[in-house]
Amino acid sequence: MPWNNQGNNQGNNQGNDNGNSGGPWGNSPNGSGQGPRNQRPDFDEFFRKGRDNFGRFMPSFFRGNAIIILLVLAVLGWLASGFYRVNTQQEGVVMRFGEWIKTTPPGLHYHWPYPIETVLTPEVTRDNRINIGFRSIGDGGPSNRRDLPFESEMITGDENIVDIDFVVFWRIGDAGKYLFNLTDPEETTKVAAEAVMREIVGRVDIQFALTDGREQIQGQAKQQLQDLLDEYQAGVIIREVQLLAVDPPVDVIDAFNEVQRARQDRDRLKNEAEAYSNDIIPRARGEAARIIAEAEAYAEQIVNKAEGDASRFTQVYEAYLVNKDVTKDRIYLETLEDILSNVDKIIIDDGAGSGVIPYLPLSEIGKTK
Numbered sequence: 001m002p003w004n005n006q007g008n009n010q011g012n013n014q015g016n017d018n019g020n021s022g023g024p025w026g027n028s029p030n031g032s033g034q035g036p037r038n039q040r041p042d043f044d045e046f047f048r049k050g051r052d053n054f055g056r057f058m059p060s061f062f063r064g065n066a067i068i069i070l071l072v073l074a075v076l077g078w079l080a081s082g083f084y085r086v087n088t089q090q091e092g093v094v095m096r097f098g099e100w101i102k103t104t105p106p107g108l109h110y111h112w113p114y115p116i117e118t119v120l121t122p123e124v125t126r127d128n129r130i131n132i133g134f135r136s137i138g139d140g141g142p143s144n145r146r147d148l149p150f151e152s153e154m155i156t157g158d159e160n161i162v163d164i165d166f167v168v169f170w171r172i173g174d175a176g177k178y179l180f181n182l183t184d185p186e187e188t189t190k191v192a193a194e195a196v197m198r199e200i201v202g203r204v205d206i207q208f209a210l211t212d213g214r215e216q217i218q219g220q221a222k223q224q225l226q227d228l229l230d231e232y233q234a235g236v237i238i239r240e241v242q243l244l245a246v247d248p249p250v251d252v253i254d255a256f257n258e259v260q261r262a263r264q265d266r267d268r269l270k271n272e273a274e275a276y277s278n279d280i281i282p283r284a285r286g287e288a289a290r291i292i293a294e295a296e297a298y299a300e301q302i303v304n305k306a307e308g309d310a311s312r313f314t315q316v317y318e319a320y321l322v323n324k325d326v327t328k329d330r331i332y333l334e335t336l337e338d339i340l341s342n343v344d345k346i347i348i349d350d351g352a353g354s355g356v357i358p359y360l361p362l363s364e365i366g367k368t369k
Helices: 002-013 043-055 060-080 175-180 185-201 206-210 214-232 250-322 324-340 362-368
Strands: 083-086 092-096 099-104 107-110 117-120 128-132 134-136 145-147 153-155 161-172 236-247
Touching: 092 175, 099 175, 128 134, 128 185, 145 161, 153 185, 161 185, 161 206, 185 214, 185 236, 206 236, 214 236, 250 324
Parallel strands: none
Antiparallel strands: 083 107, 092 099, 092 117, 128 161, 134 145, 153 161, 161 236
16 A cells, blocks of 8 residues: 555655555554554544645646635535425525515525525425324324313303314415414414404304304304414415314203204194294185175165165155155055065955956966966
């Protein structure tokens, strides 16, 4: 090896008669060549010999400027480390001495290398999930949820208690605001979502929350939560608020179900009564209208008849005043005509019939028989 040859030459120059080289460490005191065991190595001598050997293979220009070249290469390598790539699902947040200065879109970019500038690349297209009122166990199915009553139990507007488990889906909207405006954006989003849900549930009654109000509550919660986070400048976009379970507390759920069944029976009977009412009332109204119409027609008939009789009586009376005997006989004959027209047997007294020619309308009697 090179240092072996140099060691031999040096040993010969120093009059070393044993002919054994001590290697790069020199000879041992006992001349055995086992220097490292009993003597500290001479590092300066080692590096000097390495530099001399390296210099034999380098051009003369580089021998005197090696330090400068190494510095230039180091600077170039340092500058080259400023290139960075932002993936399609990320945004680049550039910081200069720890201060946020800009946000870069996906692609290849450059910044001043560390420690002047650094880059964070959070994922802004991934939907994140926050569970409120429960924690998932295993695959997160309905049977693998651990309920947290201190989060899920809320007071309704009619002073009942309802147990609500819901999920908030969110993603990063502004990476710079998300990283620097809040200490813990995810925890802030969770606390804000719980506060908003309690406020909304506190304005409705329990029946509305359990039945028809789910969609409305979800929509209001999403909008109010987004408005609140925008006030905080959290840089978070709320994608969806989803109610997973809305139930009475476990301790009273059986009693509540009994109440619900009673209400269902009440509604059923009410609907049946309304259906019967809708059937019988129109018929009764129709019958009443018919009776009223008949009564009005009868009244009109009676009035007309009475007016006719009165008019006829007036005419008769006026004629009576003009000629009493003639009018009396005419009335007498008309009365007999009205009476006898409805009988089928007439008996005439012999005394009363004197001077009257007996006449029997046999042809008419035969026709009636």
